[in-house]
Amino acid sequence: MDMALVARRPGGPEVMEWSAVETAAPGPGEALVRHTAIGVNFIDVYHRSGLYPWPEGRMIPGAEAAGVVEAVGPGVDTVRPGDRVAYVLKFGAYRTRRVVPADRLVRLPDAIPDTVAASVMLKGLTAQYLVTSSYAVQPGDTVLVHAAAGGVGLLLGQWLRAIGARAIGTAGGPAKVALALQHGYSDVIDYTATDFAPEVARLTRGALCAAVYDSVGRDTWRGSLACLKRFGMFVNFGQSSGMIEDFKLSDLARGSLSANRPMLFDYVDAREDLERRAADLFARLERGEVRADVVATRPLSEAAEAHAALEGRRTTGTTVLIP
Ligand code: NDP
Numbered sequence: 318m319d320m321a322l323v324a325r326r327p328g329g330p331e332v333m334e335w336s337a338v339e340t341a342a343p344g345p346g347e348a349l350v351r352h353t354a355i356g357v358n359f360i361d362v363y364h365r366s367g368l369y370p371w372p373e374g375r376m377i378p379g380a381e382a383a384g385v386v387e388a389v390g391p392g393v394d395t396v397r398p399g400d401r402v403a404y405v406l407k408f409g410a411y412r413t414r415r416v417v418p419a420d421r422l423v424r425l426p427d428a429i430p431d432t433v434a435a436s437v438m439l440k441g442l443t444a445q446y447l448v449t450s451s452y453a454v455q456p457g458d459t460v461l462v463h464a465a466a467g468g469v470g471l472l473l474g475q476w477l478r479a480i481g482a483r484a485i486g487t488a489g490g491p492a493k494v495a496l497a498l499q500h501g502y503s504d505v506i507d508y509t510a511t512d513f514a515p516e517v518a519r520l521t522r523g524a525l526c527a528a529v530y531d532s533v534g535r536d537t538w539r540g541s542l543a544c545l546k547r548f549g550m551f552v553n554f555g556q557s558s559g560m561i562e563d564f565k566l567s568d569l570a571r572g573s574l575s576a577n578r579p580m581l582f583d584y585v586d587a588r589e590d591l592e593r594r595a596a597d598l599f600a601r602l603e604r605g606e607v608r609a610d611v612v613a614t615r616p617l618s619e620a621a622e623a624h625a626a627l628e629g630r631r632t633t634g635t636t637v638l639i640p
Contacts (some may be wrong), residue, residue, distance in 0.1 A: 320640075321412030322620045324376045327367025330621035330628075333378065333411070340414045343390035348419040350402060354435035354614075355410050356381035357623045357636040358468065359532075359557055364408050365624065368560075372408070378620075379410025379638075381439035383431040386422070393419040401425040403434040405442060407582060411620055413640040420588050423595045429602055433609045436635035437472065439581065441598045441607070443554070444472040446584040448480060449597075451577055452528040452550040456481030459521055461513075461529040461544050463537050464557065465502055466493035468635040472607055473530060474501030479606040485520060487513050487537075489630055496611065496633050514540040528552060535559035542568060551576040614639050 319340045322333040343349045361378040363369040383403040386396050396402055402422040409415060425434050448454045460477055464470045465486025477484035478501035486497045487508040497505040504520050506513045518525065525546035531537050534556030542551055551574060553561060569576055585591040601607040611634025615623050623636045 319413045320617070321377050322379075322617070324365055324378065325374075327365065327371060330365070330624040333365065333621050333624070335618050338377075338412060340412075341416055343388055343393075343416050343419075345391045346393060346419055347390040347416050348386050348393055348396055348402075348422060349388040349414060349416050350382070350384040350404075350422070351387050351414045352382045352384040352410070352412065352640050354383045354431040355379055355617060355638040355640070356435045356437075356439060357620070357627060357638060358439050359555060359627060360439070361408070361411075362624055362628055377409050377411050379412070380407055381405045381435055382410040382415075383425065383434035383438070384414075387414070389419060395419055396422050396424065401431070403431075403438045405438040405581065405585065411617065411638065413617070421591070423591065426599050426603060429599060432612055432614065432637045432639075433602065435637050436468070436609050436612050437598060437602065438595075440468045440635060441472050441602070441609070442585060442594050443469055443581050444476050444607075445594045445598050446579065446581065447473065447530055447552060447554065448476055450584060451530075451552045451554070451579045454480050454482050454528065457483075458527040459483040459485065459524065461485050461487070461517055461526045461541065462502075463487045463508070463529075463531050463533045463541070464489075465497035465500075465505055466633045467532075468632075469532060469555075470497065471500040471611055471634050472609065475607045476601065477501055479601065485517060485526070493633055500608075508537070512540070513537075514543040517544040525549065530554065532556070533558045534561050538564065542571075542574065545572060545574050547572040549574050553578050554580075609635065611635065612637055 486502040486505040529541040532555030536558035617638040
């Protein structure tokens with residue numbers, strides 16, 4: 318019997334119940350995967366809480382996982398039983414085994430352990446599209462990243478350094494500041510103690526930033542816009558502090574700024590995009606340019622505790638659930 322964290326209504330971490338679930342045999346184009354590691358992401362919180370739309374009926378959160386193919390359905394020739402694989406899908410990963418569309422699976426290089434794969438499929442592919450597509454970062458650019466000690470934040474800092482950009486980060490508290498400084502950031506501002514926008518102006522001697530990657534939202538967006546130089550790009554890719562509600566297009570008039578609000582799933586929907594972006598991510602991991610080296614593990618059954626810690630700003634790097 319397979320086990321899963323099942324939510325039957327939107328709510329706090331406690332709505333996820335450790336439950337027995339049926340797993341069907343894979344149909345045409347599908348593969349059955351036995352999970353070995355499952356990533357925890359803020360998007361799981363948005364889904365569980367009801368901030369993002371729910372599927373019909375019950376919901377199993379979880380958007381990234383690694384595992385081993387146990388069986389494939391008719392017509393599948395991209396993966397075989399025994400292959401080590403990983404995937405990113407909107408929800409459904411907090412379970413021991415799962416049937417997924419085979420064209421969503423990428424095979425894992427030997428050098429990438431399952432816990433690393435399960436902590437970078439969503440967060441690392443996000444870092445990849447943010448720096449290549451939301452704003453194509455150039456060597457010499459100065460870029461601001463909020464929540465720099467978080468899961469996406471630690472990957473982004475290293476990636477930006479590898480491109481040759483100057484990454485300035487923000488983080489909540491001295492321990493997080495110190496951690497982010499070890500992951501590619503040239504400067505990290507404790508934005509719980511210091512007003513970050515004047516500090517960015519000081520650090521850049523008034524030159525400001527080509528782009529801001531803002532996943533905090535409500536508490537930071539105004540300051541983020543103030544950190545952009547002429548023609549700068551405001552990338553809002555999340556809202557860990559709450560939704561941005563009173564943004565007006567005319568807020569972009571100072572300096573002819575641009576803004577976008579991207580979602581990973583659009584950038585990996587086409588199979589060739591998934592493969593191309595995953596190949597870039599895996600190559601950077603294998604070269605050591607980007608390390609997923611701050612990974613806390615917990616038993617899958619403790620997903621509720623993992624959510625409470627993430628929402629309570631008590632985590633750094635990533636958390637991986639082990640079935
Ligand atoms: P993080 O590990 O970054 O955790 C969120 C962090 O946000 C916290 O650790 C905290 O860091 C900061 N934060 C600031 N204010 C608050 C608050 N009021 N409550 C809680 N946290 C707060 O999470 P992830 O790496 O999983 O995700 C980072 C962000 O990226 C999320 O907003 C997520 O939704 C977004 N995302 C978006 C994607 C997309 O394609 N659009 C894809 C993947 C992720 P500190 O204490 O340092 O402030």
